[in-house]
Amino acid sequence: MAKGRVKRPRRNSRKTSGRRSKTPLAPVNYILEQGTLIELKNAKKRTAAHLRYYWNYFSELAYQRGRIEDEIGQALNESCTRDFELKRWQRVVKYKYSLHPLSTEGSVIRIGGRFNMGKDVNPNLPSFPALYFAIDKDTALQETLGQVEVEGSDLSPRELALISPQSETIVSVSGRLEHVLDIRTTTSLRKFTDLIKNFELSRNVISQARLLGQGVPEIVTTPSKLRESLLLERWRALPMLFDVPSNSQIFGHLVFTAGIEGIIYPSKLTGRDCLSIFPRNFAGTSSFVELDDPAPDGVVATRMDETNWRIFE
DSSP, X not given: OOOOOOOOOOOOXXXXXXXOOOSXXXXXXXXXXXXXXXXXXXXXXHHHHHHHHXXXXXXXXXXXXXXXXHHHHHHHHHTOEEEEEEEEEEEEEXXXXXXXXXXXXXXXXXXXXXXXXXXXXXXXXXXOOOEEEESSHHHHHHHHHSOOOOTTOXXXXXXXXXXXXXXXXXXXXXXXXXXXXXXXXXXXXXXXHHHHTTOXXXXXXXXXXXXXXXXXXXXXXXXXXXXXXXXXXXXXXXXHHHSSOOHHHHHHHHHHHTTOOEEEEEOTTTOOEEEEEOGGGGTTSOOEEEESSOOOTTOSOSEEOTTTGGGGO
C-alpha cells in the first residue's frame, strides 16, 4: 500500500446544527459616565457658581437680621406661649441611644434636624442641638422613619415607616416648658415678619440668580409665606446641596438665640403636633422633660432640667 498524508477535516467556525460557534465574543463595555474634559470643567464651574450664589443670598439676609438681632429676640419672646405642658408625648431614637433616650448627640450629626443645624451644614456656621418629640407614636415614627420618598411607590408614609428595617426605641415623655413658640398658626409669626419684610437683596445677587436660571429670589413678606417655608417637606435640599441652612434651620437658630426653649409645629406627614426643644435654654428656667415609665438598668438619666442639660450633649 502506498503511503500518503491523511487530510483532517477542517472545523467549521460557523454555527452548525447542534454545535456552538467557536468564534470568541466581542468584549462589552459598560460606560458609567461619559464627557469631555471641557464639559467636566464647565460642570465644576456651574456647581461653584450655584454655591457662591446661595452663600451670597444667605449672607446678605443674615447681615440684615444681625443688625436687628435684639428686636428679633424681643419679637419672638413676645409671641411665645407660656408654661406649655407635654403629657406622654413620644420620642423615637436609634437603638444605639437606647440607654440615653434624651441625648441630643444624634441631632447634630450631618445636616441636623428641621429646626437645628448639624455639624456638616457649613464650617462657617455654628451647630446647635435639639430634641424632637411628637404627640403620638404614629407621628413620631413617620417623622423619624417615613421621610424618604420612594419614587413610583404606592406605599404611604406610614407604611414606609413601618417597613423600615432600622431598629428604634420609643419612649414616652412628659414635662413643662416656660416658653415655646407655637407655629401651628401664623399668629406667633406676625411680629417677626414685620421686622424682616422690608429686607432687600443686592443687584449682584439678583443678577446671579437670573444667570443661573433661578428667577428673582424671594424675600418672605407675610406670616403665611414664612410658615409655609418653615414646613417645607424638602427642607433638606439647601443644606445638602448648597451648604447653607434651610429657612426652618435659620428660624430655629433665631428662636434658640432668643433663649426660647422650643417650637411647636404640625407634622407634614400626619398634621399632628410635633415639638423641637433646645435644651441649652433650660439654664436658668424651671423647664424640664422626663421619661414617664420606669427605665431599664443603665439608663444615663431619666430627667433633663437646668441642673443637668449638659450631660445630654
